[in-house]
Amino acid sequence: MDGMTYWFRHAAEPRAVPRGRQFAANALRDWGLEHMSEAVTLIASELLTNAVAATGTTKAELSYRERETLPLVAARLRVSSRTLMVEVWDTSRTLPRMRTPETDAEDGRGLPLVTLLCERWDTERHPSGGKVVYAVLPLALPPVRVAEAQVEPPPVAASREEPERLPTRVRKAGGEPKVRPDAALLTRLERLLERKLGRLVAIGA
Template sequence: MDGVTYWFRHTAEPRAVPRGRRFASNALRDWGLEHMSESVTLIASELLTNAVEATGTTKAGLSRAERETLPLVAVRLRVCGRTLAVEVWDTSRTLPRMRTPDADAENGRGLPIVTLLCERWDSYRHPSGGKVVYAVLPLARPTAAIAREEADGTGGVAERDPRAARALSSTNSPRMPADSPGRKR
């Protein structure tokens, strides 16, 4: 099943998070993996929130000119063998670390949530800059949509339809391995 991929990129701002959730939900629906939607969209949301906070702005209501100055964040959903990887890239080289938040803290729960929902997660500094944080979930079985896309080489709808998500070209897409060991639950 290798090679079935959906890409999404957005400026590093708060509205990237709900748009990233929608992107993940649509990709899963296209693949016939709706049963994974709750976990995958929550993982994408938590990792995107961390990426935006690390590299962008938490200010809402930005003007177009302000948005054009922000760095990008990217999400890739990828089927690799019998796993689904949720991979998030941002421009910060600082790797995330697991924290134990205070009971009344407003943040710091993202990675503990991701840890509970996935088989493993990890991060690394990308050779061309920034970092990648990824989570891997097991696939119970291949779906007909994934098998069809793999057989005909069309990839995900996001790659074919620019309205679904702006696909990153192969020249600027980060290498994000879903098959590395990662941190286990």
């Protein structure tokens, strides 16, 4: 990615701003830097707005002939191993000045906003004419997506209680399996039978 550059050129008229913003978003997507899109597209938008205001027209509806007579503005995005730079060129050689906008003013907020969004910005006259205003941002790494841990269900605790004793089955040769009662159950039945027999004996006596 180091040293990659994208260019954008447009007539100095209002449509240059949203198209330049889209150009910046597309470049960031191609570089895998979508997470920087909010700051970079806003900087490109503000610098292009200033360039159009300085050299072109703010008229919304233009004929083809009017558009052909307008000067150009250009934007360039450059990315290195550590920084991303947004540059905007226009034909005016008048360098911009930072000024504090009035509370109810609709303009004059571009450079203060750029100052908040970038590491540094500056301007210089271009050798071929016009000027370049550029903003430098530190290259931010994309956010790490932590995979959701697969939570395993807790192990079922072994019960220490002995299960209820069930009758066991024994098979006699040549016959159907029969149920053999539990030993404790047999003892209770024998005692019950003894009591009943004792009562019968007493009645007979």
